[in-house]
Amino acid sequence: MPADRSEALPTARRPHRLAGGQPGLLEPGASTDPYRLRLYRILRTDFPLGYDPGLGAWLLSRYADVALALTDPRFTGYPRDGAPRGPVPAPLGLCRGSLVCTPLPGSGTDRDPGSTPATATAVERTASAVERAASAVERAAYVLARRIAGRDQADLVGEFCRWLPAGLSSPEPNTPVRTGGETADCARHTGLRERALASFLANMLDDPDLLAAVAGGAGPGAGPGAEAGTGMLLGRAWTETLRRDPPVQIVLRRTRTEVRVSGGTLPAGAPVACLIGAAGRDPARFAAPDRFDPLRADADPLLTGPAGCPAALLGRLEAEHGLRALLTAMPGIRWADGFRPASSGVLTRGPRTLLVRPS
Numbered sequence: 001m002p003a004d005r006s007e008a009l010p011t012a013r014r015p016h017r018l019a020g021g022q023p024g025l026l027e028p029g030a031s032t033d034p035y036r037l038r039l040y041r042i043l044r045t046d047f048p049l050g051y052d053p054g055l056g057a058w059l060l061s062r063y064a065d066v067a068l069a070l071t072d073p074r075f076t077g078y079p080r081d082g083a084p085r086g087p088v089p090a091p092l093g094l095c096r097g098s099l100v101c102t103p104l105p106g107s108g109t110d111r112d113p114g115s116t117p118a119t120a121t122a123v124e125r126t127a128s129a130v131e132r133a134a135s136a137v138e139r140a141a142y143v144l145a146r147r148i149a150g151r152d153q154a155d156l157v158g159e160f161c162r163w164l165p166a167g168l169s170s171p172e173p174n175t176p177v178r179t180g181g182e183t184a185d186c187a188r189h190t191g192l193r194e195r196a197l198a199s200f201l202a203n204m205l206d207d208p209d210l211l212a213a214v215a216g217g218a219g220p221g222a223g224p225g226a227e228a229g230t231g232m233l234l235g236r237a238w239t240e241t242l243r244r245d246p247p248v249q250i251v252l253r254r255t256r257t258e259v260r261v262s263g264g265t266l267p268a269g270a271p272v273a274c275l276i277g278a279a280g281r282d283p284a285r286f287a288a289p290d291r292f293d294p295l296r297a298d299a300d301p302l303l304t305g306p307a308g309c310p311a312a313l314l315g316r317l318e319a320e321h322g323l324r325a326l327l328t329a330m331p332g333i334r335w336a337d338g339f340r341p342a343s344s345g346v347l348t349r350g351p352r353t354l355l356v357r358p359s
Contacts, residue, residue, distance in 0.1 A: 022047045025250075025273075025346060026054035034249070034346050040278035047161070049263025057252060057271040059118045061284075065261040067302055069253045069272055078254035078271050094192050094247065094311040105169035115154045130313065137317045140164055141325035149329040149358050153336050156354035157198050160326070164318050165193035193315045195247035196351025201326075202341040202351050203241055203292045205334070210237065210294070215327045234320045235296040241319075242280075244292055249277035249349050274302060278351065328357040 018024045023039045034040050043050070043061040050059050057078075060066050069075045141164055148154040204210055214230055251274045259266045266272060280303050282291035287298055305312045326333055335341075336355035343351050 016051070020050075023049045024054055025052050025059065025275075030346050033346065040275065040281065043275065043279055044282060047263070049266070050262055052273065055250075055273055057273040059273050059275060060249060060261060060267055061213070061275045061278035061282075062262055063279040063282035063284060065263070066274045066276065068259070068261065069274050070251070070302065072259070074256050074259050075253045075272065076256055078252040094196065094305055094309065094315050096155075111131040133314060134317050134321070137164070137314070138321040138325070141318070141321045142329070145325040145329035151358055154358055155194060155355055156201055156356055157194075157351060158324075158353075160322070161194045161198045161201065161354070164322050165190040165315070167195055178208065192247045192348060193311065193318060196241065196315050197318050197322060198351045198354060199245040199343065199349075200238060200249065200349060201323065202343075204237060204323055205354075205356070206341070207292070211327065211333075214323060215331065231320065233294060234323065235316065236299065238316050238319045239299055239301060239304050240292060240294045240296065242298065243286070244280060244290070245343065245349070246276045246280060246303065247348055247350055249275065249345070250347055252278055277346075279303070330356075332359045333357070 018027075023037075023042050024030060025034075025039070030037065030039055040061060043059060047059070048062050051057075052059050060069055093332065144160050144163055154160075159224050205215070210233075213233060253272045253274060255266045255268055255270045255272060257268045280286070283289050285298070285300070287296065333356055336357050339355040341351045341354055345350050
């Protein structure tokens with residue numbers, strides 16, 4: 001592992017050190033870019049378990065420890081009980097409305113769909129709700145894409161990402177699209193899905209070969225096989241974005257008893273900050289962790305959150321239909337001259353601007 005050379009960085013870009021040399025997560029400069037500052041790497045290698053007084057929590061930065069805190073029943077929600085325990089991962093921030101992520105009926109956490117007529121009915125209702133949601137998102141995406149297609153330059157964050165993750169809202173502000181049934185509380189909070197969509201589009205626009213593969217598989221004349229292959233590629237790209245560039249960098253948990261982790265022992269009743277951004281780029285778990293690679297062999301769905309979560313489902317629909325709509329309306333879309341995307345934030349993170357030339 002290369003030696004830490006953060007002292008060679010300009011003062012404003014150095015990670016502020018606490019007593020004992022541990023980087024301070026909320027100290028000045030940390031939110032600029034915890035990746036380039038090597039803040040996450042320093043925590044993983046030198047301080048895998050340390051207390052951050054600014055955050056008021058113990059920090060876990062290694063993938064193995066974060067995975068334990070997200071799935072082990074010895075951890076629960078924070079600041080109050082309620083988050084899932086056991087093999088179902090805890091909410092990862094796309095669910096901002098509640099600590100409890102209630103899966104959609106008929107998801108992998110339910111009983112056998114064929115067990116009772118009532119359950120079968122719930123599965124049918126779920127499938128119908130997903131179909132309506134997909135239709136609403138697709139419609140909104142194409143309206144938004146057509147609005148900016150004729151411009152010389154556009155900001156996808158302000159003119160596309162901000163509106164599409166209204167999820168079940170129309171492109172017109174404050175005009176809801178009814179898809180039948182009640183929208184889950186976590187799906188009403190769209191800021192995090194906006195950041196996730198912006199990161200997804202930034203990663204895809206940075207790779208012309210990926211864009212060409214998506215455009216070719218979803219373009220006119222593409223057969224069912226090509227369409228299915230494109231859908232699979234987009235799904236993997238969405239999962240890869242949530243690993244490499246998660247919109248929420250920190251998930252809070254609390255220990256119910258003493259828990260041994262790689263850096264020591266957490267006391268009972270301790271608040272724990274799971275550094276999702278650090279865990280997703282842990283080289284002990286992922287090969288070339290800084291590289292965006294939807295086809296990586298070591299992909300891990302843990303960091304996408306619970307299966308069936310309404311917010312996670314909407315996020316993926318917005319990513320898939322959003323990119324398809326942009327490529328349909330603007331086949332030659334590319335970065336504006338001289339523009340490079342940059343993310344910011346250490347609690348929540350994503351690009352604040354995505355300047356493109358529509359054609």
